[in-house]
Structure formats: structure tokens, C-alpha cells
Amino acid sequence: MEAPVEKCFNESVLQRALAKFGANRNRFKKLGDFENYVYEVFIEDVPYILRLTHSSHRSNQDVEAEIHWVNYLDDRNINVARALQSNEGNVVEEIEVEYGSFFVSLFEKAPGRQLKKNDPLYGPALYEVWGRTIGKMHRATKDYQPLEHSREHWDEEDLLRFETYLSEEQDGEIIRHGKALVNEIQALKKERDSYGLVHSDIHAGNFFYDEGNIHVFDFDDSSYHYFVSDIAIPLYYTVWGGLQGEDRETRAQFAEEFLYFFLKGYSKENKIDPEWIKKMPLFLRLRDYILYTVLHKKFDVTSMNDDEKCMLHQIKNRLDEGELIAEPSYGRVLQRLVGGE
Secondary structure, eight states: OOHHHHHHOOHHHHHHHHHHTTOOTTOEEEEEOSSSEEEEEEETTEEEEEEEEETTTOOHHHHHHHHHHHHHHHHTTOOBOOEEOOTTSOSOEEEEOSSSEEEEEEEEOOSSBOOOTTOTTTTHHHHHHHHHHHHHHHHHHTTOOOOSSOOOBGGGOGGGOHHHHSOHHHHHHHHHHHHHHHHHHHTSOOOTTTEEEEOSOOSGGGEEEETTEEEEOOOTTOEEEEHHHHHHHHHHHHHHHHHTTSOHHHHHHHHHHHHHHHHHHHTTTOOOOHHHHTTHHHHHHHHHHHHHHHHHHHSOGGGOOHHHHHHHHHHHHHHHHTOOSOOOOHHHHHHHHHHTO
């Protein structure tokens, strides 16, 4: 969390947030504080998730637009963590502080458990249900009608203003190539079957696994984006989480298997033109640029720990060398899907 936000968050703010939703003011557990303050809280011994979003990160209308879409998906029997109303009947409550405000929301806690990177459940069955879940979301979002204030489009993302967080002296080439990539993606067609409101961040840290199903949460990054980006993100993070140190061939082979089973599940719920799958390298590369920027935004890169430095250097090396985190044969994947293997 950025220093100015940390300075205005304290126990009093948390207690006020708990009170607005009738949560137990003596029983809570902090779960995260990277972009939002997230807590497990309890109402009559039932666990829920309380989130406090600072106004420097999202506006009140941004959060309301997110929740409107989440609950729309839940109404269509898609496994997402529904947002609930406060004591006053609001899905978002505001707490003013010295520097801006915190916007507070409460969500159901998803059933099941989080999968660690070496979990034995990683395999074809998981990848297929993962793809199937995202396919359901994409099919449903085609008919979604947003609030007057809708979520932002992907290219309005603060992290794509590379020059704000990166040094021209040290990263001039990365800034220029990043802007060129954004321009290339912006030139792609936006059509009903390829572009819409998506989660934008469905990696294994943002869902729980429960009896053969996944339940998705943390829609904070939801935006209007190309559907193929929502397919590229799971591939990116699954490779990153388990195969960062492997050679290119090993990563490519894994990516082909992951993508085949993921798309096998996805295609049971939604159709996507194979030509979009072939454009996936653009979106894998875009994720590297975004992560490189966010590391500079959130951290003092001169005082990172060893793990953080390693992550930063790996991303920078890929950007400098024009390498992707994984380079599967999309042609072979698509042939297997057509062949019904």
C-alpha cells in the first residue's frame, strides 16, 4: 500500500467499517493490503470478506460499477462472491479520512480453499473447469447493461502510463516499446464476441476450489477488455507461479497442455474465433509491461528483497530480449481442439 494511504488507515477506520456492516468488532483477520485492505470478518459466526478501497485507487462509482456486475453474474448462477448490503442498505459505504476516503464493501466468502502452486489438483480437470468458468462469464457479459458510470476500458489503466513510474534514463526502450504495444492492441476490433467487461485477473490467487468447481472473487481489476486477455492471464500466472525457473521449451510444453484443456472447457460455454487465440502473445507481453510498472509504483526498487529483485529482473530481461513468459504453438493447440482429442 502506498505510504499516504497507510498513514490514514488505522484501527478506528476499521472499526467504523465493521460497524457499518454489522460485523463482529472483535473478530477479524487481515488478509491483504496490496491495493485494498482486505479482512475476513464475521456476522453471527458466518465468515465474510470486508474490503476497504482508498479513493486514490478507485472512486465510489468505480466500486459500485464493479459490484453491479458481480451481482449480475451471481444472479446468472456463475460462481462469484456476491456483494451484500450494509445496515443502511448500501453496497458501498464511505468513510472520510484525512487524505481522501475509504469505500467499504462486504462480500460473501467463497467456499473451498485456495490452491498453492504445487497442489496436486493442478492438472487437466482443474484447467478445464477454470476455462469453463471464464467461458460462462464471457457469455453472460455479452448481454450485460452497466450502470451510468461503468468500469474503465483496459487502456485507461493507470499502469499503462509508463513514463509516470519508469525512468526514461533506465527504461527508455521499455517505455517506447510498451506504448507501441498498447497502440497495436488498441487497433484491434472491438466486437460483441471478442470484447466486453471481464474480470482481468483470474489467477489461482483469485478463486477457491470446492468439490470440482471454482468460485471467483476479487473483481477490483475488472475492466472492458478483449476476451482473449482473460484467457492469457491464467496462462501467464500459472507458468509464472510454477515454472519461472524452467527453460523456454519446458514452459512452452506446459503452456500447450494448459491452454488445450482450458480452451476445451471454455468452448463448452462460449465460442471465440481461433484468430483471437493466435493474438495471445500480445496480451502475455502486455501483462509483463503492467507488472513491471506496478513493481515500480508499489516498491522502492533500490531496497527490494531478493525475491522481489529476482521477479523484477526476470520481467525486465523478457522485455529487453523480446521473450514471452511462455511461447506455445497455438496452431497445435487449435488442431487438437478441432480434432476432439
